[in-house]
Amino acid sequence: MTIRQKLDKLATKENTPCVTISLNTHRTHPDNEQDEVQLRNLLKEAEDRIIKEFGKRPVSSLLESLSEIENEIDVNFNLDSLHIFLSNDTKEIIRSAWPINENGVYISDSFNILSLMKSYIRSEEYSILLLSQSSVNLYNTINDCIVDEIKNEHFPITENRQYSSNPERVSDSKRMDDLVREYLNKIDKAIVKMNSETGLDCVVICTEDNYSRLMQVADKPSIYIGYASIDYNDTEKHTIAAQGWKLIEDLQHNRRKEAIEEIKEAVGQDAVLTDLQEIFQASVDGRGDLLIVHQDFSQPVVMTGDRTFELTDDRTDENAIDDITSNIAWAVLSKSGRVIFTGQDEIKDIGDIALKTRY
Numbered sequence: 001m002t003i004r005q006k007l008d009k010l011a012t013k014e015n016t017p018c019v020t021i022s023l024n025t026h027r028t029h030p031d032n033e034q035d036e037v038q039l040r041n042l043l044k045e046a047e048d049r050i051i052k053e054f055g056k057r058p059v060s061s062l063l064e065s066l067s068e069i070e071n072e073i074d075v076n077f078n079l080d081s082l083h084i085f086l087s088n089d090t091k092e093i094i095r096s097a098w099p100i101n102e103n104g105v106y107i108s109d110s111f112n113i114l115s116l117m118k119s120y121i122r123s124e125e126y127s128i129l130l131l132s133q134s135s136v137n138l139y140n141t142i143n144d145c146i147v148d149e150i151k152n153e154h155f156p157i158t159e160n161r162q163y164s165s166n167p168e169r170v171s172d173s174k175r176m177d178d179l180v181r182e183y184l185n186k187i188d189k190a191i192v193k194m195n196s197e198t199g200l201d202c203v204v205i206c207t208e209d210n211y212s213r214l215m216q217v218a219d220k221p222s223i224y225i226g227y228a229s230i231d232y233n234d235t236e237k238h239t240i241a242a243q244g245w246k247l248i249e250d251l252q253h254n255r256r257k258e259a260i261e262e263i264k265e266a267v268g269q270d271a272v273l274t275d276l277q278e279i280f281q282a283s284v285d286g287r288g289d290l291l292i293v294h295q296d297f298s299q300p301v302v303m304t305g306d307r308t309f310e311l312t313d314d315r316t317d318e319n320a321i322d323d324i325t326s327n328i329a330w331a332v333l334s335k336s337g338r339v340i341f342t343g344q345d346e347i348k349d350i351g352d353i354a355l356k357t358r359y
Helices: 003-011 032-056 059-074 114-122 173-198 208-217 237-267 275-284 324-335 343-350
Strands: 014-023 081-086 090-096 104-110 124-131 136-142 143-150 202-206 222-231 287-296 301-303 309-311 338-342 353-357
Touching: 003 090, 003 114, 003 324, 014 032, 014 059, 032 059, 032 104, 059 081, 059 090, 059 275, 081 114, 081 353, 114 324, 114 338, 124 173, 124 237, 136 173, 136 237, 143 237, 173 208, 173 222, 202 208, 202 237, 237 287, 237 338, 237 343, 237 353, 275 287, 275 309, 275 324, 275 353, 287 324, 287 343, 324 338, 324 353
Parallel strands: 124 202, 202 222, 287 338
Antiparallel strands: 014 081, 014 104, 081 090, 124 136, 136 143, 287 353, 301 309
């Protein structure tokens, strides 16, 4: 199940209570030994708050599930954060490659999916094409990690049959150039097919000359994010994943920058909301086109109606929603809007949160 599919599931779940536990974790030993202690403390905090608010008997099955969580998590497989979603009928444990601002326990009638949503929005799933004139490999990649190698009727290519073995033809530069283009055209058609099936764009690891030729024969150049120069002495997966991630990070930075500029331009057209209550109502109505939230901003509220709330400073207030930006962001995202979380302070010229509306 993809992160988006898990978001769809968790965002629509309502129960009393829904418990969300989020904490930063570590990928390597011995640092990940801290994770066990931190997780144990947060589980205890969750247990104490649940018992205090609901008593033991009404939530006995939830408390039992909570007591089992620690044994179900192997810290040796931790990434940069861990998210636990638990209710009477739901249990999800999700590892993320993105750290969070602070560890915490959130108890409400719905799950706090903000940290997971940030991970989803900031995560990039794409393919890496490792291309030489003798072999080709294609990898499914998320952020800086290769998930697996794509193997089908097209990939991998272990030899280039387009090259001529005829010594006389090898000396014919035009013939050789035609063969290379034919080879790259074949690869491109396979990448286009993969893109149409998965929606994944592609980073290419190759020589500058090969990438230039690939772009010349490409049916859909837009599906190629860019290229990084191949080092034939080091084509290990972690190396090419790091090369791909560098391109993705630059792409994401540019997206955030362009989104901020789009919001600023829309301010002059009176198409931007900055009042939190108005933003919430517009997002629920499906009017949200582009939401930008500063990554350090959060706001607990107490709902006073279906469309209204009062701000609170205490996340443990009865009937409090720990962070209304989570609800807003999901409402925008689920209604085909765009959501950007950014640490770039340019947004603060407008506010910590801003919504460009469709109409």
